[in-house]
Amino acid sequence: MQAIKELSAIVGDPISYARKLKEQSGKKIIGYMCTYAPEEIIQAAGAHPLRLFGSNKNIFLADGHLQAYCCSLVRGVLEDALSGDLNFLDGMIFPHTCDTVQRLSDIWRLNISYGFHLDVVLPVKLDTKSSRDYMVDVQNRFRNDLEKALQVTITDDDIKKSIALYNEIRGGLKKVYELKNKNPEVISGKDLSALVRAAMIMDRNDYLRILLNVIAELETKGSTIKSTGKRRLIISGGICSQPDIYSVIENAGGVVVGDDLCTGSRYFEGSIKTAGNPIAAIAERYWQRPVCPAKHLDKNARAENLIKIAQDGKAAGVIFMLLKFCDPHAFDYPYLKESLAAVSIPSLLLEVEDQPQAQGQLQTRIEAFLETLS
Amino acid sequence: MAEKDPAKEKRKIKSVKKMKDIMTNYYIDAKMAEQNGKKVAWITSGGPVEPLIAMDVIPIYPENHGAMIGASKMGIDLCQKAEVMGYSSDLCSYARSDISCATVNGGPIGGLPKPDMLVCCNNICGTVLKWYEVQARYFNVPLFILDTPFCHTQFLPEARKYVHRQIEEYIVFLENACKKKMDHDRMKEVGRLSVEGQRLWQAVLDTAMNKPAPLSAFDAFFHLALIVTLRGTKQAVDYYEGLLAEMRERIADNIGAVENEKYRLLWDNLPVWYRTKWLSDKFAAADTCLVADTYTSAWCGTLKYIDENNFIESMAEAYTRIYLNIGVDEMARDVVSMIDKYSADGLVMHSNRSCKPYSFGQLDIQRIVREKRGLPSLMIEADMVDERFFSESQIETRIDAFMEVVKERKSCTR
Known part of the structure; x- marks a missing residue:
């Protein structure tokens, strides 16, 4: 697919894309790292929200600020920032995520001179009235802070337009996942992964146009391509930092039909209400979407969601792809694994290191796992 | 038996025995709670214990238990058991050892008494949230989370409102769990005792300003237990009154x-529980006393926010603005002011792979200390409980090299 090829190039080098976008459109570029970043408000301010994933280059500068037991995502993003690769950013926002990102925010504030810096101190629990009221307060403060930082006025109408755009993008991605679930051969895992990731990198209006074209194409294609009966799998984890995993799985005779990733379903699940106060509506989605392990919704919420994803996908197994040193995910792994086992869904744990793993070794482990699936 | 060295005997802190007795009785009481019709709550080390005391609930600290596991060198075994359960070896070793200990009733005291409820305050880290979720599933008991928004640069009004509301919710949670109303007069008294205990603990730590320091950070690590576990009780107040008197006596005498204190250092981060004696001896052999630390002072560091006549209201701020819930720059300011207060000649930082919120930012603090005070610092890579991450020979070499720098610098500035 031509459209996907373009996206893949952008996803492969988001920094060049963002620099060019800034040059051509004059838009302010605001960096963020977490799916709880209120992107809709950034978009409404006329700025461009850019999710940072950290490049895979060697860590030199970040070593002076973060010890080796810090995850590669945070070290990578800090390396990009310190090396000046991100000096085109007009601002960086830090929604409260985990202990590591929390400290990254401090280190960024103390060491990065370009762009404004905003903390968005979200509640960690999402299951009580007071935490939900606080969430609304935090979003309101963010709106005011952003207005000051960008010297713009963000009207309710601006936010409502942005919400409509995000609902279309999120709904569109959900549609693609449904098509993939129905017929896994319709789009490769690698292409789908690029499609989701591009949603966090590209100009959102440009992106939506491409997404709608892709959906139209997939819908036509879906009726002509035959399903090959490969082993259906789900991936669970934080960000998927190794898109090659999809090809490895496909080469081993499996296919990924769904995920619980923040570069996947956790990004697009849940639409925002269009009626009523738009800030309250944005806040509300945060306790309706599948929860990140760094937040608390219900002590069993993640297992219930993962089992549902696996069952809806008629999956034979789940692959946990966990970033080394990511504490929230590592804490949830044993209970998620057990909860899956209790409903007879086997799983495999892959711990992702800093450097991409040897493809051959990964493939052997996945092949071995697939062989155990009935 | 060899003759006791009288000089060494003289330096031993006499209150140690009293503390051991109090802690032993505390754990015996806690283990008998069910028979005695008392409720047990597990609570995080930075959590608000005072309402529990006021409600006659026995507070139990899995982190204190973690420290005991570390000190009794049972950490590796329990951590490995957790790894067999699927918990990564990169996770906090307090959490790992507690999680596995609960399933086998192992460890130095045969496991903790089962909780009737769990109280988790995330002012120290996000790890406790995950850890308490694990225990809430395992014990199937109610979990209260006190969510204290991180104060990167300030404590915002909406955060204050949010924490206030949660403290009200906390009291309702306790009233439901205990099936009785809170006695607010009792709560006031507990609040008053908590403040008194914290002031006394600060006064004990302050005695280390004296040269020579009558107690070291290694002593503080030990005597800390009561201000953590029994804050808000008369027992803690009495104990610290006695300890303070002993310290003042030592100053007078x-x-x-440390026998021949020549150099004074500040310690940062949690202790290396299984090597406190080794480290203490190692520094003492270099005529060096670790005179203060950022860790034990965390249990009295927010006194400035507490109004003892209005404890419940003011505790929202005090519990939110503790040392680990503030930005790296504010932490660095605290470190610099402790260096000045205790006349430290250098800084020893424990880069503790178990504790990310404490350890990430240390390199920046180190730089700030160097810029502001020109002091040397040492970074020790280790872990508070899991001995597998402690390399004795490497650390010994680094301490020796560091002490050379400290001595050299001091001889130049004299």
Whole structure:
């Protein structure tokens, strides 16, 4: 697919894309790292929200600020920032995520001179009235802070337009996942992964146009391509930092039909209400979407969601792809694994290191796992 | 038996025995709670214990238990058991050892008494949230989360409102769990005792300003237990009154924690529980006393926010603005002011792979200390409980090299 090829190039080098976008459109570029970043408000301010994933280059500068037991995502993003690769950013926002990102925010504030810096101190629990009221307060403060930082006025109408755009993008991605679930051969895992990731990198209006074209194409294609009966799998984890995993799985005779990733379903699940106060509506989605392990919704919420994803996908197994040193995910792994086992869904744990793993070794482990699936 | 060295005997802190007795009785009481019709709550080390005391609930600290596991060198075994359960070896070793200990009733005291409820305050880290979720599933008991928004640069009004509301919710949670109303007069008294205990603990730590310091950070690590576990009780107040008197006596008698104190250092981060004696001896052999630390002072560091006549109201701020819930720059300011207060000649930082919120930012603090005070610092890579991450020979070499720098610098500035 031509459209996907373009996206893949952008996803492969988001920094060049963002620099060019800034040059051509004059838009302010605001960096963020977490799916709880209120992107809709950034978009409404006329700025461009850019999710940072950290490049895979060697860590030199970040070593002076973060010890080796810090995850590669945070070290990578800090390396990009310190090396000046991100000096085109007009601002960086830090929604409260985990202990590591929390400290990254401090280190960024103390060491990065370009762009404004905003903390968005979200509640960690999402299951009580007071935490939900606080969430609304935090979003309101963010709106005011952003207005000051960008010297713009963000009207309710601006936010409502942005919400409509995000609902279309999120709904569109959900549609693609449904098509993939129905017929896994319709789009490769690698292409789908690029499609989701591009949603966090590209100009959102440009992106939506491409997404709608892709959906139209997939819908036509879906009726002509035959399903090959490969082993259906789900991936669970934080960000998927190794898109090659999809090809490895496909080469081993499996296919990924769904995920619980923040570069996947956790990004697009849940639409925002269009009626009523738009800030309250944005806040509300945060306790309706599948929860990140760094937040608390219900002590069993993640297992219930993962089992549902696996069952809806008629999956034979789940692959946990966990970033080394990511504490929230590592804490949830044993209970998620057990909860899956209790409903007879086997799983495999892959711990992702800093450097991409040897493809051959990964493939052997996945092949071995697939062989155990009935 | 060899003759006891009288000089060494003189330097031993006499209150140690009293503390051991109190802690033993505390754990015996806790283990008998069910028979005695008392409720047990597990609570995080930075959590608000005072309402529990006021409600006659026995507070139990899995982190204190973690420290005991570390100190009794049972960490590796329990951590490995957790790894067999699927918990990564990169996770906090307090959490790992507690999680596995609950399933086998192992460890130095045969496991903790089962909780009737769990109280988790995330002012120290996000790890406790995950850890308490694990225990809430395992014990199937109610979990209260006190969510204290991180104060990167300030404590915002909406955060204050949010924490206030949660403290009200906390009291309702306890009233439901205990099936009785809170006695607010009792709560006031507990609040008053908590403040008194914290002031006394600060006064004990302050005695280390004296040269020689009558107690070291290694002593503080030990005597800390009561201000953590029994804050808000008369027992803690009485104990610290006695300890303070002993420290003042030592100052009067010119007794230092280290025989020949020449150099004074500040410690940062949690102790290396299984090597406190080794480290203490190692520094003492270099005529060096670790005179203060950022860790034990965390249990009295927010006194400035507490109004003892309005404890419940003011505790929202005090519990939110503790040392680990503030930005790296504010932490660095605290470190610099402790260096000045205790006349430290250098800084020893424990880069503790178990504790990310404490350890990430240390390199920046180190730089700030160097810029502001020109002091040397040492970074020790280790873990508070899991001995597998402690390399004795490497650390010994680094301490020796560091002490050379400290001595050299001091001889130049004299």
